[in-house]
Amino acid sequence: MLRLADADRVASVSWLSRDAANSNVAALADRVPVNHGLAEEVMSHRPDVVLAGAWSSRTTVEILKRLGVKLVEFDVPRTFDEARAEIRKLAAAIGEQERGEAMVRDIDAGLAALPSPKPPLRALVMQPNGFTVEKGSLVEEIMNRAGLENLASRVGGGGYLQVPLEAVALQQADVMILNGEAYGAPSLATAALEHPIIKALGRRLRVVALPPKLWTCVGPNLVEATRLLIAQTRGAGTAAR
Amino acid sequence: MTAASVSPVARAEATRHAWLVVGLSLIVACALVGSLFVGYAGLDVTQAIADALRGAQTLPAIVLVELRLPRALLGCFVGFSLGLAGAAMQGFLRNPLAEPGVVGVSGAAALGAVIAFYSGLSTLVPLALPFGAIAGAIFAALLLFALVGRGAGTMTVILAGVAINSFAAALTSLALNLSPNGFSALEIVYWLMGSLVDRSLPQVWLATPFMLAGWILLLTAAPALDALSLGEPTARSLGFDMARLRVRLVVGAALAVGASVAVSGAIGFVGLVAPHVLRPFVGHRPGRLLFVSGLGGAALLLLADIAARLLPIRPELKLGVITAMVGAPFLFHLVYRLRREA
Numbered sequence: 001m002l003r004l005a006d007a008d009r010v011a012s013v014s015w016l017s018r019d020a021a022n023s024n025v026a027a028l029a030d031r032v033p034v035n036h037g038l039a040e041e042v043m044s045h046r047p048d049v050v051l052a053g054a055w056s057s058r059t060t061v062e063i064l065k066r067l068g069v070k071l072v073e074f075d076v077p078r079t080f081d082e083a084r085a086e087i088r089k090l091a092a093a094i095g096e097q098e099r100g101e102a103m104v105r106d107i108d109a110g111l112a113a114l115p116s117p118k119p120p121l122r123a124l125v126m127q128p129n130g131f132t133v134e135k136g137s138l139v140e141e142i143m144n145r146a147g148l149e150n151l152a153s154r155v156g157g158g159g160y161l162q163v164p165l166e167a168v169a170l171q172q173a174d175v176m177i178l179n180g181e182a183y184g185a186p187s188l189a190t191a192a193l194e195h196p197i198i199k200a201l202g203r204r205l206r207v208v209a210l211p212p213k214l215w216t217c218v219g220p221n222l223v224e225a226t227r228l229l230i231a232q233t234r235g236a237g238t239a240a241r
Numbered sequence: 242m243t244a245a246s247v248s249p250v251a252r253a254e255a256t257r258h259a260w261l262v263v264g265l266s267l268i269v270a271c272a273l274v275g276s277l278f279v280g281y282a283g284l285d286v287t288q289a290i291a292d293a294l295r296g297a298q299t300l301p302a303i304v305l306v307e308l309r310l311p312r313a314l315l316g317c318f319v320g321f322s323l324g325l326a327g328a329a330m331q332g333f334l335r336n337p338l339a340e341p342g343v344v345g346v347s348g349a350a351a352l353g354a355v356i357a358f359y360s361g362l363s364t365l366v367p368l369a370l371p372f373g374a375i376a377g378a379i380f381a382a383l384l385l386f387a388l389v390g391r392g393a394g395t396m397t398v399i400l401a402g403v404a405i406n407s408f409a410a411a412l413t414s415l416a417l418n419l420s421p422n423g424f425s426a427l428e429i430v431y432w433l434m435g436s437l438v439d440r441s442l443p444q445v446w447l448a449t450p451f452m453l454a455g456w457i458l459l460l461t462a463a464p465a466l467d468a469l470s471l472g473e474p475t476a477r478s479l480g481f482d483m484a485r486l487r488v489r490l491v492v493g494a495a496l497a498v499g500a501s502v503a504v505s506g507a508i509g510f511v512g513l514v515a516p517h518v519l520r521p522f523v524g525h526r527p528g529r530l531l532f533v534s535g536l537g538g539a540a541l542l543l544l545a546d547i548a549a550r551l552l553p554i555r556p557e558l559k560l561g562v563i564t565a566m567v568g569a570p571f572l573f574h575l576v577y578r579l580r581r582e583a
Contacts, residue, residue, distance in 0.1 A: 164557075165439045169304045170282035188358075188428050196441050197307035200298070 012045045039063040049093055079141050080111070083222065103220065110223030117147035117234050123175035124151045124168055142222060146229035148175060165195055175233050178209045208232040258529060261522050265536035269317065272543035276313035277305065279550045284309075311440040315448070316546045317539045319437075319505045322452050322497035323347075324538020325531055327512020329459045332466040332527030333490050334389065336398050337517060337575055341498045342509030344398065345405025346381045350495075350502035351432040352409045352416070353377025359420040367443075371451050375499030381405050382491040395579050434561030435506030437546050444504045451500035456535070458493030462486060463528030470527050508561045510568025511538045517571055541567070 012033045035041040039060045042050060049070045052061050064071055072093040077083040084104050091100020123143060140150045151171050168176065176198070198207065210228060278286050289301035323341060330339040330346075341347045357363045357373025388401040413432055417425045465486045468476040473483060501508075515537030516530055523529040545563040552558060 164281050166284075166304055166308050167281045169300065169308070170280075170284060172300065188431060195307070195439055196443065197303060200303045200307050201300075202298075204300070 012042065012047070039067075043067065043069075051090065051093065077138050079138065080107075080145075080222070083107075083138060087219070106220055107223055110220065111145065111226065114145075114223070114227055114230060116145075117230055120144075120147050120149045121174040121233055122151050122172065123148035123177060123233070124171065124173045125177045126168065138222075142226050143177075143229065146226050146233065148177075148229065148233065165197055169197060169201060173205060175206045175208055177229070178207055206233060254524065258523065261519075261533055262536070265533055265540065268540045269536055269543065272540050272547065273313050273317050276316060276543050276547055277309050279547050280304075280309060281550070307442065308439065311442045311445050312437050312546070313543070314445050315440050315504055316437055316543045318445075318449060318452050319501040319508065320511055320539035320542025321535040322455065322501045322538070323508065323511035323542070324515035325456060325459050325512075325535035326494040326497050327538070328516040328527070328530045328534035329462060329466070329490055330494060330512070331516055332530065333469070333486070334386075334398065335470075336395060337520075338395055338398055338402075338513070338572070338579075340510070340513040341378075341494065342507060342511075343406075343513060343572070344381070344385050344402035345409055346378050346385070346494065346498050347502055347507035347509065348406045348409035348413070348433070349381030350374040350378040350499045351507040352413045353380075353499070354503045355413050355416045355432055359416055359425060367447060371448055371500045371503040374503035375451065375495050377409070378495035378499035378502070379491060381409070382495050386487060386491060395576075430559060432506045434559035435502075435508035436549075436557075436559050437505055438557065440504065448500040448504040451496050455493045455495070455497030455500065458489050459497065460531055462489050462493070463531050465528075466531070467526055467528035470525075506559075506561070508542065508564055510561075510564040510572070511541055513575075514564075514568045514571050515541055517575065 010032050012035045033045070035045070042060070042064065047069065049072060050064055052064075052071060052073045053076075061071065061073070072089070074086055074090065075082070077086050084107070087103055087107075088097075088100050091097050091103075125139060125143075140152075143150050151173055198205070208229065210225065210232075284301055284304055286301075286305065289299075289305035292299040292302035293306050326346075327340045330341070330344070331337055333339075338344075351374070353373040353376050354370055355373075356377075357369040363370040363373070384405060385398075385401050389397045410433060414429055417429050417432075420426075465476065465481040468479045468481050469483075469486070477483065512534075516534040519533050519537050520530060523533060541564070542560070545560055545567070548563055549557045549560060
């Protein structure tokens, strides 16, 4: 939203927007008041319209609805088409249709300009705690566009799965995409990504680190994520470490 | 009676004990090998072993050496530590409910490990992790021994355990909530219930020396514990120093349990079940119970870890959940029996 509207029209954004590791608009968000998704905070800004995501607290959403606030809810998009629809919906909600169309055009142009590498490589996304990316998600669509086959579906059922390292190794993935820059402080979650087996697999597994902010939200960053994936998996250089 | 003419009864008993040790060792060996064969994806284990022995860095060899081997070894060592520590504490406190998990030694060790890990200390100095856990375990063991003393009522032991456990769990939760890392809060389950998923060889090297030191301290306490079962004055008259025995047991249990918790989280009930099942087989002699309880604990934990991987539940169950399924009925049974005796 910060990309579609002028900052003085935005009353408040989620505090998460200011986290430079996970937000593409942290610099923009610094200029706007933040909220923590609580109904009280949100109402204190007397907003004309409130944008809520699928992950917003249900309690807050219900209270805001009862208070009669104009509320626009957004789903998590699963495909590029859904992502385009979400951008248009958001633009319409804040009366910036033209800027929305311009952003969609930019994304389409950016994607069209990228090569389509073949044959597909086998890839697994590893998030902290061994979670991977489900089948039928936007991330999978990005991976497919970058010429990568998501192995998650072969490891188990749907949803964000937890994958033991053993399954990663024995699925013989060509590429392992680390969503590893998320947090700096120690946790078992990130420690698992430093397991010696990842080093031992060495040459047969190319490890690609992708900043999580590039695919956590919908926008021009989708093009950047796809471009980075293609560059790092098909480049002649060594694996990014 | 001289040493040369040992009575036939004693000789028969010694033979039976030897068979018990051999039998348990065989079970542990089978479970250890079995653990290598169980996993999430098909792995030609014989091929992997052949490759690993040739030094070939094939995929099966890497998976075997880097993932399955550390998991099996840690299952064995952690189980041995917990079983042994349980038997030693029960022998000294003369209370069948004294167990590292029940009395809060494991919980306090988890707290120490959590502080060392999430403060970032263990990233700088890997040894900080076992040291933190051992410090937590020593603190809880001292507190317990000071609170209950020898021959205290079961109620006192349990109450002290509840107090230490809930306090340690609350502080562990606090430490994880204060961590700036968003994933940490989810990891409390690992520290309180324990797991052996994705262990690595460096973790084996990190924990094993401390466990080994703890085992030596505890196993060499066997004669003193046997003497102690005849009563404290008798033990003293036989030349055993009770104060030194107490220090030996506190340090030994803390080393074994602390190092275990540092690499696997707090796994409960192992130290309760193993001695309880094996006690009748050693003629209720606390000294003899030590080593066989270690073996029993190793077998129990290895089997629980195999079950965790075979059960069709994903992500796999925490080990503490499975040992609780097995162990909690024992605890209830013990409490019920003690109530009747009271």
